[in-house]
Structures are given as C-alpha cells and as structure tokens.
Amino acid sequence: MIHLRPGQSEEIRRQLRRLTYDRLTILGLAILGAIVFVALAAPLLTPYANQVGPYTDFTHAYQAPSLAHPFGTDDVGKDVYTQVIFGFRISLFVALVVLLTSAPFGVVLGLVAGYYGGWIEAVLERVIDVFLALPALILALVITGVLGPSLNDVIIALISIWWNWYARIMFTLTKQLKNQPYVEAAKVQGAGSLRIMFLEILPNASSTLAVKMALDLGFIILIQSGMGFLGLGARPPTPDLGVLVASGMSYMGTAWWISIFPSIALSLLILSFNLIGSGMRDLFDVKVT
C-alpha cells in the first residue's frame, strides 16, 4: 500500500519533471513506450499473426514494401512487419527475464560478500574475475556452444554471465557504504546484519543499480540478437530480431527490406534503453561504466 503524504505527489512530479527535462530522455521513453505497446498488442496490430512460427507461402515471397505488407515479405513469404513486432516480444522478454534473475542474485551475493568480507569475499572476487576477464558475447557463445543453440539456452547463458556485473558493483558499493556513519548509528540503535544490509546499504545503492539496469537492458538485447544473428541463439522460424536480420543477409541486393527493417527496429529498441539509462545517470548523478 502506498500512502502519499502531503507534498509527496508534488515531489514525485518534480522528480519526473527533472527526468523528462532532458529531451533525449523523453525521446527514449517515447520510443520504448511505443515499442512496448506494439509488442503487447502485436496480435491485434497485424492480420498475419498466423505467420509467426513455421509458415511458408512461396507465392508471396520477396514482395517489396506495399500497403498490404508495409515492410515487405521475406524469402518464404512471411510478412516482415509481423515478424518484427513479434520479435520485440522476444527481445523484451529475454531482457527482462535475464535482468530480473541475474540482478537480484548478483546484488544479494555482492551485498553479503561486501558486508561480511573474509573468505566469502575472496571466493566471490576470484570467480567474478574469471567471468569478467572474458567479453560477455564470447562467454555466451561458449556456453550456448555447449548447451546447444536455442532461445532458452541463450537465456541461461546470459543469466550465468550477467550476475557477475551486479555482484561486482554491489560488492564495491557495500564496501563503501558499510562504513558510512549512518550504518554505524543504525548498529548502535540495535539493527541486526540483515536490517543493515537490506534497509541501510541496499537502498543507498539503488540509484546506481537502477541506472546500470536501464543501460543493461539494451546491452542484453544486443547480445541476445547478436547470438541469433550468428546462428547460436534463437533459430528460425523464431521471429528473433537477430535471426530476422541474418535471414535477409543473402538477399541484400534484391530484397533489402528483409534485413533492413528488423535492423532499424533493433537499433531503435537498444537506442531507447541507452537514452533512458543515460538520462537516469544524469538525474541520479552516478558513475556507471
């Protein structure tokens, strides 16, 4: 239950105004809003919803953009526009699932290790060093190489990589924040370890984590679609944006629309997260690499 105190709604409005003061942030929010709407309402926005998944209609293959097919049709006669809007669903789903599992896991781990220190800290640090020594995409490729290419395996691979970043960030923040005088004051007032970790330290780390998460959504989508593009992630006929871009590559000279429209869609999606993330970074004045 949220109670608004007098003045609180005013305060929220002021914060929103600050966030939206930056035009680029508004642009990012607008693009993302539109994409989320299109993704949620996808079956209602196309007459070709039946063409998602296994479907071929060679009589309508390679059709240039027209009123009936605004983004044209691909090599097997599917409507590209329909594939793209369903592709948004997949990208957003993967990004959210990966983030909502890896971030809490990494944060709790980093918090505990940073707070207690000792051998937990030593073990966690070495594990993270190993993971972070390799670029995320390469690591994801190795993991899916072992597990086999499918969307589920991409999700598993990304989760197993992504928690490291959150563990590292939270670990560092905890080390800084646990020496704050208010943490000591809370101890004197009888706060236990759990309360200090989750009510004193974690809330004070939240702005940094929020910015990191916003920026990461775009990055996760980039890697996930990159893997689809390389044939190591989702496989056709899954309407993954990376898969869609790859499927049109051979026809760039004759049917450019098969690759170009999914590429633009992907760029817009990633751009929107980056704009929002950097807007939040300016708002909270935090440093995230």
Next chain:
Amino acid sequence: MALLEIDDLVLKVRSEGRLMPILESVSLNIEKSETVAIVGETGSGKTMTAKTVMGLLPKTAIIERGKVTFDGIDLLKNGSSEGRKRIAMIFQNPMSSINPLFRVGEQMQDVLKWSLRREGETKVERDKRIEAALESVKLYSGGQILGMYPFQLSGGMRQRVMIAMALLREPELLIADEPTTALDVTTQKEILDLLLDLTRERQMSLILITHSLGIAHETSKRTYVMYAGRVVEYGDTVRVFEGPLHPYSQGLISSIPSLDRSRGMEAIPGEISQADRETAACCFMSRCPYVQDRCRTSRPPLKEYGQAQGAACFVVDDKMGR
C-alpha cells in the same frame, strides 16, 4: 559499584600482519547519573574506547586483556546485547549519521519496530513515543519533522534527532562522541545544554568524548585525559582544569586561547606518533618539556594523588609522591 567499568583494557588492531597497539591498559569508570568527559587529541584512543563499549570494533581489532562491565554485565562476552540495550551512543557528524534516503519518522519507526519492539503496539502509539522523544530534545513541530528528510534539517536539528533516537531506548548511559564538533558555536552550546538537562531529568549517565578541555570543564564532573591510547590523567574536572598534574594536561590547558593578551597561547610541539603508542616507556616522552632518562626506559604507572586525581608521570610522582 560503578555503572560502567573499564578495567585494564588492552586493544590491538591487526594491520599488514602486525599488531598495532591502540589502547594500552585503559581503566575508566562512571557512576550512575554522573557526567564524565574523555579528553584527548585525534588518535588518542577516545573513540576506540567508546566503540569497545558499544561493540562497534572493526573485525581486525583484538582485545588482548581487560574487562568491560556494565551494571555487572560483561560486555565483552556473549549475551552482552542485554547490557548494550541500556546504552546509547551519538556520533560526531550528524550530517551523515542519519540515513539520507528515509524520512525522520520512518527511521524512528524502524528503531521502535525492530529493536525496541513492544508487543501489540500500533503505529499511532509508536508515533506518540517518537513525538515524546522529539519534544524532550525540544523539537516541537506538531509532527511535521517526521515527514522530513535529513537534508531538510539543519545540523543542530539533526543532532537533536540523533539524540531523540538515542532516547527512544531510554538509556541509562549515553555516550556522546564529539557531539558538537561539526556544529557552530551557538548550536554547540544549545546541544551541550540539552545533553546536560537530559542527564539531570532522566538520571542518565553521560560520557562526553571531546578534544576540547573547555567543553569538558563546562559539562562534566570528572575528566579522563587520554594520550596515545593511555589514560595519562584523571580526576575531578575542576581539579584537572585548575591544577593539572601531567605535563600533557598542562600543555592542553595552556593551549586554550585566552582573552587576556598578556598570557599567550602555547601549543604543544609535535604530534602523537605511532612510536608513542608502541613504546614501553612513557608515551609522552617525545613531546614532554620535563623529560628525564627514566621516562625513556620505563613506563610511569597511573597513580592516584590526594583527592581522586591521578596521573601517569615520574616527575609528578617525585613532587607529589610520598
């Protein structure tokens, strides 16, 4: 029996594989509803003494020897939390001692909800206790302050809020670690007066940690002077102030600026070094104007002279001792 008794406390901190002495045989006691000042410069060990009492020592700290008892409860053993519940502490910097993200009311509610839980108490009843605590530190706002964030309060108000939070547990002993250092002079006076009023009203004991002998003089009944992790002088505040025995206390007092121009301000040359803390001889020898050969080889014991005043100095011993 004293309310809080620290006896022969030896504390070391492990650093780069070495054990650095922090407190060397510190003994201190405070009676019920007594105000005691601990005076010393930065690095003299006053804060570490308080942290030992509150159980706030870093993990690298090792207590080699000594006892800390509060009303008969050993605070260095398990089960010390029952004793610590009756002690409260406030800190030097009120600006950062309150979590910046939560409203004053929420933080005080948290303290009551988690640490000082009373069965079946409602939020409204807790709010009453909070209001009462805020009123006893003279913050009358009709509940307005509860909805404010720390950054909306002035330094003096924040220190009052900290004191109010400390009062929630109705402590028998309040440790104030340089409570006024970060405040301007007029606010300083208000906060000190408030602390004194509270100790009087509630028959609470107060340990005031300060580097200002002036503050000690104004507020406390007895004073301990610490130097390099040792107590070098203790006694009735008026006596320590008017007739300091230890050369360090004398130096401290003559370094108080005076309005009388004929008497200049004399600083004590040098500063506390790590060697002073580690030496087996007198810790003040490197800065002492009266230093003798024996001061460099053996350590002067803390001895009591006359009316409850004591010092650790060979020169004093020659003069006063029988």
